[in-house]
Amino acid sequence: MIGFLQGYVVSLQQTSTHRTLLTLDVNQVGYDLYVPGRIRQHLPPDNESLRVFTHLQVREDQMVLFGFAVVAERDLFRQLIAVSGIGPQLALALIDTLGLQDLVQAIVNSNTKILAKTPGVGAKTAERIALELRSKLAEWRDQAGLKTLPSAGPIDSVQEDVEMTLLALGYTSQEVMRALQAVGQNTALAKNADTEAWIREAIAWLSQ
Numbered sequence: 001m002i003g004f005l006q007g008y009v010v011s012l013q014q015t016s017t018h019r020t021l022l023t024l025d026v027n028q029v030g031y032d033l034y035v036p037g038r039i040r041q042h043l044p045p046d047n048e049s050l051r052v053f054t055h056l057q058v059r060e061d062q063m064v065l066f067g068f069a070v071v072a073e074r075d076l077f078r079q080l081i082a083v084s085g086i087g088p089q090l091a092l093a094l095i096d097t098l099g100l101q102d103l104v105q106a107i108v109n110s111n112t113k114i115l116a117k118t119p120g121v122g123a124k125t126a127e128r129i130a131l132e133l134r135s136k137l138a139e140w141r142d143q144a145g146l147k148t149l150p151s152a153g154p155i156d157s158v159q160e161d162v163e164m165t166l167l168a169l170g171y172t173s174q175e176v177m178r179a180l181q182a183v184g185q186n187t188a189l190a191k192n193a194d195t196e197a198w199i200r201e202a203i204a205w206l207s208q
Contacts, residue, residue, distance in 0.1 A: 033067035036096040042069035117173040
């Protein structure tokens, strides 16, 4: 119904329920949209307009707008909410926690441990997301022109231990995924089952 809105940012604030609410002035009409917090990275300078790609959710008692800085985020959001048990706010949380590229990568690779680090996403929900969307997103990623990150992480027998250790040290899911990709590409560890070596190299990369 509404493909996108373009206007001037009036405010961007956190609500009492920890959601991010964007108010956009479009021809002197204010639109409230729930957005990923990451949209802050796309805010234009003062006096410049912002284009937001939208999804309209219609309920019996209200209509709710969700907004995204890029159309691929909006399309991924729509695929996520088509999964049983995934509502709009949980879909936003997934996009906000991992980001577009890493979220798609985690789903396509069935990396449920990374998915489950999103607040509100348990192990069973992560498995359901991967099961229902893995094949769809592998094809959609190419159609959307998203860059495919090479699979250069640890072998399966050590990946979980490495990820959980790094997460326990306080690194974010996104930092862990990128560190393991980078380390696997730039060292001889790609086929190495030495968990401690992977952890050392990943921490060294993250500390740069």
